[in-house]
Amino acid sequence: MNSRIKHFLFHILIPFLTGGLLYISFRSKSIRLFSWCETIGLANYISIIRSVINPYKESIPNWVYYSIPDGLWMYSFTSSYMMLWQKDIYYGKYWLSFPFVFGWGFELSQGLGIIQGTFDVIDLTVYILAVSFSILFFTIQNNQYEKQKNTI
Template identity: 40%
Template sequence: MIRIVRIIICFLSILLGGFIYIIFRTEKLIMFDWFEYLNLSEEINIIRNFKNVYSFPNWFIYNLPDGLWIFSYTAISLEIWKHSIIKQNIFWIFSIPIIAVLSEFFQVFKIVPGTFDFTDMIFYLLGTFSACFISIKIIFKTKKHEKL
C-alpha cells in the first residue's frame, strides 16, 4: 500500500509539472497543437485562466516543472529497483538526470539548442537528490523494521 502511495506521488509530480506548463507557458509549444488536434482547446483555455487569478515567480513557471519531472523519473527508477543502487542499475536510475544536466551545459556551447540556465541546473539536481534522499530514508526505515 505504501509503495502505491509513493508511485502515485511520482505521477502527481509529473501532472503538477504538466499543469504548470499548460497554465503558464506559451501556446507555441507543440503540446498545444496536440490539444487542438484532440479538440481540447476550450478545456485548456479554461485551465489557462488560472494564471489570471494568481501570480507566481519565474522559477515556479520555468524551472520547477523540470525539477518535478526529474524527481519523478528518479523516484520511479529507484522504486522499480527497490531503492537499491548497484552497478547493474546505476545507468538507468541516473541517465535522465545526467542527460538533463549535460544538455544544459551543451547549451553554452550551442551543441544543444536553448539558453543555459543555472536555475534549471539547480532544479535538476534538487529533483534528483530529493528522490535519492527519500530513497535513503525508505531504506533506513525498512532496515529498522527488519531488525525488530
C-alpha cells in the same frame, strides 16, 4: 492504502501532473506541446485551465513556471527508478544517472546552441535538487524498511 501505491502517487504521479499543470498554465502557446494537445482534442480544456490559473502569473516568480515543471518531472523520473530498483540499488544506480545526465545534457545543449531553447543555471540547480531529494527520500525509506525487517 498500500505504501507502494502511496509512493507512486506522491512521488511519481502527482509531481508529474503538477509539472504538466504549471507548464500548460503559464508557458507560451507557441511551444510545440500546445499543437500536440490541439491535435488530440485537449485545446479547449487547456484554454479553460489557462483562463483560471494564468491571471496569477504576475504574482509568481518566473523560476516557478520556467524551472519547477522540469524539476518536478526530474523528481518523478528519478523516483520511478528508485521504486523500480529499490530492491537491487547496486544495479539501479547506473540507471539513476539517466534522468540527471539527460536533463543536464538537454540544458547544456541549449546553452551551446545545439538545440533550441534557453540555457538557465536555475534549471540545472533544480535538477540537482530534484534528483537529490528523490534519492534521499527513497534511501531513507529503504533503510528504515531494512531496519524493521531485521528486527522482526
